[in-house]
Amino acid sequence: MKVRVFIAEQLGCHADVAYECLRQLIMIAGWQTERIREEREASICYGDCMGPAVIVPSASIQAWAGLSDANPVNCGGLIVPDRCVLQGSNPPIIDPVLCAHFFMCGVYEKQPGMTDGTGIPGLGAARWGITQQAAVQHCSEQIAGLLRRALVLQTPAPAWPRGKTWALALTHDCDQPFRYRPRAFLKEAIAYIRDHRLRQAALSLMKSGYSAVRLVGQDPYWDSWQRWEDTERALGVRSAFYVATRSRFSAGSDVRDVPYAASKRALRDHVVRLHDQGWEIGLHASFNAWSDRCLLEEEVEWFEQCFRFLPQGVRSHFWSLGTGNREKALSMFAECGPFRYDSSFGLDAICGFRRGLCYPYRPYIAESGASTRLWELPPTVMDWGLQCAGKSRDDRLQAMRALIAITQQHHGVITLDWHEYTMCRGVMDGLAFHVAAELESIAADSGCWIATPGEIIAWCEEERWKQVS
Ligand SMILES: [Zn+2]
DSSP: OOEEEEEOGGGGGGHHHHHHHHHHHHHHHTOOEEEOSOGGGOSEEESSOOSSSEEEOOOOHHHHHTGGGOOEEEETTEEEEGGGBOTTOSSOOBOHHHHHHHHHTTGGGGSTTSBOTTSOBOGGGGGGTTTTOOHHHHHHHHHHHHHHHHOOOOOOOOSSSTTOSEEEEEEEEESOSOSOOHHHHHHHHHHHHHTTOHHHHHHHHHHHHHHHHHTTSOOHHHHHHHHHHHHHHHHTOOOEEEEOSSBTTSTTOOTTSBSSOTTSHHHHHHHHHHHHTTOEEEEEEOTTGGGOHHHHHHHHHHHHHHHSSOOSEEEEGGGOOOSSOHHHHHHHHHHHSOOSEEOOOOOSSSOSOTTSOSSOBOOBOTTTOOBOSOEEOOOOEEHHHHHTTOSSHHHHHHHHHHHHHHHHHTTOEEEEEOOTTOSSTTSGGGHHHHHHHHHHHHHTOTTEEEOOHHHHHHIIIIIHHHTTO
């Protein structure tokens, strides 16, 4: 039985968006919905309603229209946009749909000073509480509470498989599988000479020469990838590696794109072997892929040619989805690729819940409510963000434990992103080794489901609903 949702007419042109947002909140809580046009038949109503339904309080249409100008306000310990606090309510009452929409669609990301040049929320975004709260989860729980109290609904679908109360997805972006790259540095030097940037050219030439000398020994970054694999095998878990097929030397690339060729034999064989042994391999889309469907289609084609299978997930290099409407980029991903999910709504120099969530959801276009037709697995902790989260190792691990505690409280999933080259003593003070030790104790927690992103999305899309049918 689906939850019948009625959106009050007072929402005007925002009704479709409000429904889509409310649908996500109810879905996270474990029920599916249908939208109905007759308020008397509704089981839940957003806005003023005459029927016997559960009523979700709604802010005014003016609050919806002016949401982008909202300021953060602390409401009972939760940082929310002031526009979603109902006028005249005391103690203050929050409109959970408007609040969730604000975070889920990244409305704050478009405010001045919130993001860096590549469109990723920076330190300033912490004023919206994203480093210490998952606001959308609170909104979902508030609505679930209303539904449970007022209705004899069927039991909600479980958040996770039997016996599991939270989940962890380990992921790796493959940016630099080789530290010593004589040919790549030489190519870079030539490009710099053409560009009359002689200092950089000289530096790249030196790196090329040094790399050539070091080639005879082991490559520490290649060893690091192997170490991640060994660590996971020993723990009996699997992760996802996102591999790029467009390098910075390919047409249409950006200088920030990866310096390796996925077709290099050692790399290709390694990736195919990992895939055969249960690891997930996704596409690490190039820096510009979001802006040009031809680039993305080419990267998918190269992926298939190289590895002989298709990726089910995509993550943009540098979390790059442009600085405008990022959901439109996801719609393009859905149209042009074989993808079931994206996992690009991550953070760089901070850790936390960029879109207010620690559970997979279906991103939608903020203006229309139209679905992007992709799932999103929200990344929570990236290596560099955790490195920046404290001055000592203990501070950093404490920051990660705090995010895990929030995730556990919401029965959510924490998604870690550790670059493949990080399990190397010289990289970020060896932080990856300590995170791996944390993983060992998490793997011993029988309540935690450690799964690949693909498994988690399959659970959220299909398996969890079979438990109640
Ligand atoms: Zn990357």
